[in-house]
Amino acid sequence: MKRRIIIGLTVYAVIFTLGGLYLLRVINFATERLDRLVQLHQVEILREHYLLKIRRVQSDLTLEGTRHERGFETMVSHAVVMRNLVDTCFTCHHEEEVLDRIRQLRWQTQLYQDALSRVLTMRANEARLAEEQNAAFLVGEELISQVGEMIALTGTKLESATQDSLQEINDTRFALYMLVGIAPLFSVVLGYIFVASLTSPVKVLLGSTRKLKAGDLDHRVPELTHEFGELADAFNEMAASLKEQMHEMQRTEQLAVVGELAAGLGHEIKNPLAGIKVAMDVLGTEAYLSDEDREVVKRVSHEITRLEVLMRSFLDFARPAKPRFESVSINTVINTTLALYSGRHRRAGDLSPPIEVQKELSSLPRTAADSIQLQQVFLNLVINAVEVMPDGGTLTVRSSLEQASGDVIVVTVGDTGKGIAPEHLDSIFQPFFTTKPKGTGLGLPTCRQLVEQHGGTITVTENPGGGTVFSVRLPVRAVIQDGVS
Amino acid sequence: MRARKSLGKHEQPRAILNSLRCCLLLSLAVLVLSGCGETEPPPEPPPATTRERVVIGIIPEQNIFRQIERYEILTHHLSEVTGIDVETKMLPRYGNLIDNFTFAGLDGAFFGSFTYALAHERLGVSVLARPINLDGRSTYHGMILVRADSGIEGVEQMRGRRFVFVDKATTAGYLLPLDYFITHGVRDYESYFGETYFAGTHEDAIYDVVNRKADMGAAKNTVFDRLVAVDQELRTELKILARSPEVPENALALKRDVDPAVTQRLLAGLLEMHTDPRGHEVLQSFGALRFIETSDEDYRPVLEYAAQVGLDLSTYDYLND
Numbered sequence: 001m002k003r004r005i006i007i008g009l010t011v012y013a014v015i016f017t018l019g020g021l022y023l024l025r026v027i028n029f030a031t032e033r034l035d036r037l038v039q040l041h042q043v044e045i046l047r048e049h050y051l052l053k054i055r056r057v058q059s060d061l062t063l064e065g066t067r068h069e070r071g072f073e074t075m076v077s078h079a080v081v082m083r084n085l086v087d088t089c090f091t092c093h094h095e096e097e098v099l100d101r102i103r104q105l106r107w108q109t110q111l112y113q114d115a116l117s118r119v120l121t122m123r124a125n126e127a128r129l130a131e132e133q134n135a136a137f138l139v140g141e142e143l144i145s146q147v148g149e150m151i152a153l154t155g156t157k158l159e160s161a162t163q164d165s166l167q168e169i170n171d172t173r174f175a176l177y178m179l180v181g182i183a184p185l186f187s188v189v190l191g192y193i194f195v196a197s198l199t200s201p202v203k204v205l206l207g208s209t210r211k212l213k214a215g216d217l218d219h220r221v222p223e224l225t226h227e228f229g230e231l232a233d234a235f236n237e238m239a240a241s242l243k244e245q246m247h248e249m250q251r252t253e254q255l256a257v258v259g260e261l262a263a264g265l266g267h268e269i270k271n272p273l274a275g276i277k278v279a280m281d282v283l284g285t286e287a288y289l290s291d292e293d294r295e296v297v298k299r300v301s302h303e304i305t306r307l308e309v310l311m312r313s314f315l316d317f318a319r320p321a322k323p324r325f326e327s328v329s330i331n332t333v334i335n336t337t338l339a340l341y342s343g344r345h346r347r348a349g350d351l352s353p354p355i356e357v358q359k360e361l362s363s364l365p366r367t368a369a370d371s372i373q374l375q376q377v378f379l380n381l382v383i384n385a386v387e388v389m390p391d392g393g394t395l396t397v398r399s400s401l402e403q404a405s406g407d408v409i410v411v412t413v414g415d416t417g418k419g420i421a422p423e424h425l426d427s428i429f430q431p432f433f434t435t436k437p438k439g440t441g442l443g444l445p446t447c448r449q450l451v452e453q454h455g456g457t458i459t460v461t462e463n464p465g466g467g468t469v470f471s472v473r474l475p476v477r478a479v480i481q482d483g484v485s
Numbered sequence: 486m487r488a489r490k491s492l493g494k495h496e497q498p499r500a501i502l503n504s505l506r507c508c509l510l511l512s513l514a515v516l517v518l519s520g521c522g523e524t525e526p527p528p529e530p531p532p533a534t535t536r537e538r539v540v541i542g543i544i545p546e547q548n549i550f551r552q553i554e555r556y557e558i559l560t561h562h563l564s565e566v567t568g569i570d571v572e573t574k575m576l577p578r579y580g581n582l583i584d585n586f587t588f589a590g591l592d593g594a595f596f597g598s599f600t601y602a603l604a605h606e607r608l609g610v611s612v613l614a615r616p617i618n619l620d621g622r623s624t625y626h627g628m629i630l631v632r633a634d635s636g637i638e639g640v641e642q643m644r645g646r647r648f649v650f651v652d653k654a655t656t657a658g659y660l661l662p663l664d665y666f667i668t669h670g671v672r673d674y675e676s677y678f679g680e681t682y683f684a685g686t687h688e689d690a691i692y693d694v695v696n697r698k699a700d701m702g703a704a705k706n707t708v709f710d711r712l713v714a715v716d717q718e719l720r721t722e723l724k725i726l727a728r729s730p731e732v733p734e735n736a737l738a739l740k741r742d743v744d745p746a747v748t749q750r751l752l753a754g755l756l757e758m759h760t761d762p763r764g765h766e767v768l769q770s771f772g773a774l775r776f777i778e779t780s781d782e783d784y785r786p787v788l789e790y791a792a793q794v795g796l797d798l799s800t801y802d803y804l805n806d
Contacts, residue, residue, distance in 0.1 A: 072577045076549065083550065117548045120577050121685020128682055 004226065008194045015190075019183055026179070030172045037165040044158055046088060051147045053082040057116065058140045064119060064133060072120060079116050083109055101150055108143045115139045201228035208235060217243040255431065263318035266311045273311070277304040310440055317431065317442045323370035323453050327479050330409050331361045331399055333371050337378040338397065341386070354392040361399045364409055368479040373450045377458075380443050381413040381470050387436065388417030388468070396469075407476035414469040419462060428460060537747050538570040539739070542586075542594035544579050546735065547688040547708055555771060556595065562767040567754040569747055578685060579654035580803040583607060586740070593739035598625075598732035598787045599656040605781065606798040608740070612781060613748065614755045615736030616773035618707055623777055625707045627657025627729035629665055630694050633722055637701060640669040640677075647680040649690045649699035654803040656787060657705035658687060661729035664794045688712065695722055707734065711772065730790055733783045752778070 060075040086109050089102045115136030122132055201224045211219040217239060221232035280301040284294055338357065345355070378397075385395050393416035402408040420428060420435075427433045429448045432441035444458075451458045456474040463469045543556045553575050560571040574591060576582055582600050585591050586608050596604060596612070604610045617623045631637040637646070651658020663674075671677045682699075684690040687708035694702040706728075713719045737755065739748050758764035759775035768775060791798060 073575075076553070076575060079550065080553065113550045114548055117545075117550060117686065118684070118689050120549060121545045121689065122683065123578070123685065124682030125680065128680075 002227070004197065011190070015187070019179065022179065023176070026172055026176050030169055033165050033169045033172065037162060037169070040158055040161050040165065046085060047147065047151050050082065050085040051144065051151065053078060053085055054112075054140060054144050054147065057082055057112070058137065058144070061116065061119065061133065061136055061140060065129070075116070075120065079113055083113060105143070105146055105150070108139070108146055112136065112139045112143050205231060205235065212239055212242070217246060259318040263315055266314050266318070270308065270311050273304055273307055277301055277308070280304060313440050313442045313446070317446045317449065320446070320449050320453065321373070323373050323450070325368040325370060325479055327366045328369040328371045328374070329366050330364050330369070330374070330411060330474065333374045334359075334361060334378060334397055334399060334411065337375050337382060340375075340379060341382045353386070353390055355386055355389060356394045358394055358396045360396070362401060364399055364401055365407065365476050367409060367474060368477040369454055369474065373453070377447045377450050377472065378411065378413065380447050384443065385413055385415035385417070389415055393417060393467070409474045409476060411472045411474070412469050414463050414467060416463065416465060416467040419466065419468050420460065425460060429458070536568060536570050537744065538572065539592040539743065539747060539751070540572045540574055540590060541737070542582050542591045543573050543575050544582055544595065544597055544600065544735070545575070545577065545686045546597070547686050547711075549575055549577070549686070558767055559771050562758070562764060563751065563754050566758070566764070567750045569750060571751070579652040582654070583803060586610075592743050593737060595735045596738050597655055597735050598784060599660055599791070600654045601736060601738055602784055602787045602791060603654060603798055603801065603803060604738065605784070610738040610740055612736050612738040612779045612784070613752045614776040615734045615779045616771070616776050618734060619772055619774060620710070621774065623734050624731035625657065625705045625734055626731050627661030627703055628706055628709060628725045629662055629701065629703050629727040630691060630709075630723045631701050631726060632694060632697070633724045635700060637726070639726070640666065640671055643701055644677060645679040646700035647698075648674070648678045649693045649702040650681065650683045651687050651690050651704060652683055652685060655705075656732050656790065657729060658690060658703050660790055660794060661727065662703040664729070664790065665727045667794060691719070691723070695719065730786045732787045732790070733779060736779045
């Protein structure tokens with residue numbers, strides 16, 4: 001878009017520059033033509049003026065010696081102006097043919113001045129004076145004839161040149177009018193195209209925003225170009241993210257509602273169950289019961305116990321306990337967990353699968369955490385790992401410290417079991433999802449809930465050597481009064 | 486009549502036309518670029534500067550129009566270098582010079598030798614400077630000319646023929662022939678010749694003899710030399726019968742009541758003209774090498790010549806009619 005704006009402005013600048021140059025050229029052209037026209041008419045006026053001056057001097061000459069004579073100074077002044085006029089012609093003409101004619105005129109004018117000078121200075125008898133005056137008059141008439149002839153000869157040429165100049169000026173004026181008329185129109189069209197190319201994508205984005213605001217989260221901005229294309233991609237990403245978060249929020253709200261209902265229900269069930277279990281235990285001690293009935297009562301009591309465990313797990317998930325933060329060594333929690341697992345494993349005796357435990361613990365800083373809850377998380381992961389290896393395998397527990405973006409403690413629990421099907425990877429942290437015949441589907445969701453209460457995350461990946469690896473990431477935080485930093 | 490050299494250009498009318506053209510083009514440009522608007526008031530003329538002014542009379546030594554050009558170049562330069570407005574006034578006849586000092590308000594003039602003698606006697610003018618001609622001489626002499634093929638060798642052959650003078654107030658054009666006639670026993674030339682008249686200029690007197698409008702004529706050698714420089718044949722076509730004594734070349738003289746400071750500046754301007762390049766060009770155009778200071782003593786030959794002829798300058802009638 002920036003490029004388009006620069007190109008647009010450059011095009012405008014070039015157009016206006018070219019237009020300005022053309023206008024200057026047209027004005028210059030018209031000025032030259034008018035200059036030429038003025039010159040042509042000056043020439044015409046000059047020649048007429050010249051002829052007029054000659055006639056005036058002839059008149060002076062005719063009146064010389066009469067009582068109406070105009071005087072020496074007047075006559076000399078007229079003759080000088082007459083001569084100056086013919087000299088002026090040399091500043092206008094440059095063609096050799098015309099110059100020759102003007103030279104001839106100047107020569108004739110000089111002869112006329114010579115004759116006039118004689119008339120003005122001579123003192124002689126009347127006959128001689130009359131002869132000189134007549135000679136001067138004839139020279140003057142010849143000069144008038146030559147000038148008249150030149151005016152006649154060049155009159156047509158002057159007229160033609162005048163018409164040509166006027167035609168050229170008219171053509172120039174037409175071109176100027178066209179330019180003045182077309183240039184703004186062209187500018188408006190160009191400006192409209194340019195502005196439209198800017199406002200059209202904005203309108204599309206504005207429409208999409210309004211659709212999104214109206215709740216159409218599936219709407220996506222159609223493909224746009226340049227920076228608007230990038231903006232559209234960002235907009236679409238935002239819409240997709242918004243839709244996902246909206247779904248997540250809806251799911252969370254649903255779970256919360258279900259959880260509240262289930263928790264209430266579970267609480268209501270727990271007490272009667274306790275009563276039933278007590279009753280069953282008392283009934284099982286009755287002597288009149290046959291062994292077969294006693295076994296049935298014992299089985300009922302066992303199922304009630306299982307229901308109680310299930311209800312406790314469900315209540316733990318629905319109403320998780322608030323963590324009690326204290327300075328904890330994660331490695332200590334891991335060791336405690338593994339010790340608990342080992343104790344349970346030993347009690348299982350020979351029926352337990354042969355599990356090899358590999359422990360790789362790095363030196364870790366202490367962090368603010370609830371050791372009981374973390375122990376519950378790690379124990380859950382260890383038990384799950386062991387359960388997916390019914391024929392035995394290797395349990396790997398590692399701890400490490402990442403310092404890429406703040407200190408983060410990473411604890412991984414890996415197994416070499418059959419692994420998790422890819423289609424189940426996204427579901428294993430959802431409540432009540434389980435692949436185990438007797439699983440509650442609340443173990444891993446509870447783990448995630450507890451880890452998230454510590455500001456951490458839990459993820460699952462495939463173990464390169466087969467099996468699954470769960471990773472718990474916990475930020476290193478210090479304990480402060482009434483909370484963590 | 487013989488070919489004459491062309492006149493110099495006069496710039497004033499051309500400048501007016503150029504200014505008119507510039508004004509028209511400027512007006513057009515204003516109309517095209519900014520549209521019609523109210524006309525601006527004309528700018529006020531610059532305040533006139535106070536400069537001294539002198540009016541100098543010019544005698545028709547040659548064709549009056551060429552004489553105007555010749556002296557205008559000189560006086561224009563003199564105005565520039567001295568800061569004094571030197572104006573010229575062309576006179577139709579030598580004798581008018583004396584009258585115009587009284588009636589036309591002349592402050593001075595470039596006098597011929599005889600007219601200065603008359604003016605000095607009657608008007609009390611003082612001579613300042615005169616030119617040294619291109620031949621290195623500051624004097625001229627008069628000549629009596631006839632056509633070489635006329636067969637005229639002396640006054641005997643002149644009887645009944647036409648004689649052209651220049652002016653009664655010239656040394657070369659009148660005093661010389663008068664002396665020549667008296668010396669050769671002709672006391673009343675008007676009755677001796679078939680016709681006498683005054684051409685008014687030395688140049689016309691020479692050309693009238695050449696063109697057979699007159700049989701004899703008198704003129705100054707400097708004008709004759711100037712014409713010969715243009716047309717060499719004149720020297721062979723004409724024959725010189727007599728020469729006058731050398732007299733001072735036409736000199737600038739001013740009235741005694743002219744401001745002495747102005748007089749001194751004009752004199753300095755003339756005497757120093759040859760020292761700067763532009764002044765040198767003007768002098769070349771004028772036909773002189775430089776100006777030299779001149780005094781009344783230089784006119785002694787004229788006075789002696791007039792006395793020899795028997796003229797009383799205080800009562801001499803210088804009018805041609």
